[in-house]
Amino acid sequence: MARLIHRYDAQVIVIGGGVIGSACAFRLAQAGRDVLLLQFGTPERAASFGNAGHIATEQLFPLASAEVIRSSWRYLLDTDSPLRLRPAYLLALLPWLARFVWAARGKSFKRGVAGLLALQQSALVDMVDLLADADLAHLLHQRGHLEVWETPAGEAAVLAQAQRLGAYGIKTAPWALADLRSQLPELGQSVQGALHYPGSGHVEDPWAVCSGLHLALQHSGGRIRQGRALQLHADKGYANVLLEDGSRLQAQQLLVCAGAWSRPLAASLGYRVPLEVERGYHITVGKQADGVMPPRLPLPVASNERKVIMSSMSMGLRMTGTVELGGLHLPADPRRLDLLQRQLQAMLPGIDSRQASNWMGFRPSLPDHLPVLGAATRHANVFFAFGHQHLGLTLAAVTARAMAQLMHSGHSPIDLSPYSVSRFGG
Numbered sequence: 001m002a003r004l005i006h007r008y009d010a011q012v013i014v015i016g017g018g019v020i021g022s023a024c025a026f027r028l029a030q031a032g033r034d035v036l037l038l039q040f041g042t043p044e045r046a047a048s049f050g051n052a053g054h055i056a057t058e059q060l061f062p063l064a065s066a067e068v069i070r071s072s073w074r075y076l077l078d079t080d081s082p083l084r085l086r087p088a089y090l091l092a093l094l095p096w097l098a099r100f101v102w103a104a105r106g107k108s109f110k111r112g113v114a115g116l117l118a119l120q121q122s123a124l125v126d127m128v129d130l131l132a133d134a135d136l137a138h139l140l141h142q143r144g145h146l147e148v149w150e151t152p153a154g155e156a157a158v159l160a161q162a163q164r165l166g167a168y169g170i171k172t173a174p175w176a177l178a179d180l181r182s183q184l185p186e187l188g189q190s191v192q193g194a195l196h197y198p199g200s201g202h203v204e205d206p207w208a209v210c211s212g213l214h215l216a217l218q219h220s221g222g223r224i225r226q227g228r229a230l231q232l233h234a235d236k237g238y239a240n241v242l243l244e245d246g247s248r249l250q251a252q253q254l255l256v257c258a259g260a261w262s263r264p265l266a267a268s269l270g271y272r273v274p275l276e277v278e279r280g281y282h283i284t285v286g287k288q289a290d291g292v293m294p295p296r297l298p299l300p301v302a303s304n305e306r307k308v309i310m311s312s313m314s315m316g317l318r319m320t321g322t323v324e325l326g327g328l329h330l331p332a333d334p335r336r337l338d339l340l341q342r343q344l345q346a347m348l349p350g351i352d353s354r355q356a357s358n359w360m361g362f363r364p365s366l367p368d369h370l371p372v373l374g375a376a377t378r379h380a381n382v383f384f385a386f387g388h389q390h391l392g393l394t395l396a397a398v399t400a401r402a403m404a405q406l407m408h409s410g411h412s413p414i415d416l417s418p419y420s421v422s423r424f425g426g
Contacts, residue, residue, distance in 0.1 A: 056391060
């Protein structure tokens with residue numbers, strides 16, 4: 001009987017051109033693999049385009065927590081709350097919310113912290129290495145960030161959080177109010193103090209990181225193709241992707257990094273993953289008509305009470321904040337953008353934000369706030385790397401290192417069992 005010969009379009013097809021997929025594709029190409037990166041849509045809708053640029057190494061506590069559950073009744077009633085549930089999407093969201101409540105239990109929360117800590121321990125070092133290898137080191141700043149407060153209650157919350165994080169090795173240092181006023185004179189007088197997190201970082205332009213990784217991938221021999229993946233099929237020795245235009249691509253291995261669009265792709269292989277969407281918003285104040293740029297902050301500033309963060313970037317000053325659970329199809333809520341405008345005016349009084357650009361994008365979120373990483377349990381040649389919620393940029397480089405080694409050698413430098421798709425019954 002003649003042996004069946006498969007004709008491959010690439011050794012590895014990576015689905016998703018955001019920061020996770022781009023980083024993974026680049027690392028795989030560096031390892032000598034023939035890589036095809038499949039990307040779709042316009043970058044403006046991607047979380048990798050509009051995020052705060054914050055390398056948030058201090059974020060170890062999942063959103064699924066007893067504190068959030070206790071406060072959840074407010075989120076349906078208060079349109080200005082930092083966590084908003086869109087009423088029109090509530091019925092569809094109920095199964096995910098049930099899993100979210102389950103993940104907030106004490107033991108589950110501790111597993112979530114341990115899972116995030118294992119990834120965060122090398123996240124910034126891995127990012128430094130990734131950007132250096134891709135000739136993008138100039139985009140990264142390692143000055144840390146500030147968390148500021150405006151009330152005694154805010155101060156107590158900031159210090160309590162710092163004490164909790166200190167138990168996991170996260171360092172902080174207080175800033176005297178006089179130093180805060182001298183180094184950030186633009187801040188409103190309502191700000192009464194700040195705590196410095198020296199171990200975090202930020203990038204000048206999140207999408208420049210993605211587009212730079214695309215170039216680095218191509219310089220390493222990888223290829224990029226536009227196209228939307230609709231369905232996956234895998235058998236012994238090969239895997240293929242059905243595209244929206246009806247064509248198929250075939251590879252020895254597939255890596256799914258499609259962010260908020262990963263759920264139907266996993267489902268086409270029989271994996272029911274409870275992936276939902278955190279809709280993020282930003283406003284960016286760029287160069288004004290008279291050529292004046294907004295004030296440049298020496299480091300990002302997060303507000304405890306307002307639950308926003310603002311960063312100076314190459315294109316101007318960006319403020320992001322709020323989490324909205326509302327799926328992929330509902331229109332943006334203009335009240336969230338109005339809220340950011342009010343918060344920006346409160347933090348930087350007098351800033352001219354009338355011509356600010358607005359954005360809403362989609363963050364892939366799982367109930368326990370851990371990503372899905374590793375091999376598909378029933379398909380040896382399919383791998384998953386999605387569901388990083390609002391830590392996609394932060395965890396991109398450590399994810400890429402782990403997945404590239406796993407797919408190339410069969411062994412990951414990090415224990416990936418806490419992130420397995422099998423935790424959802426897959």
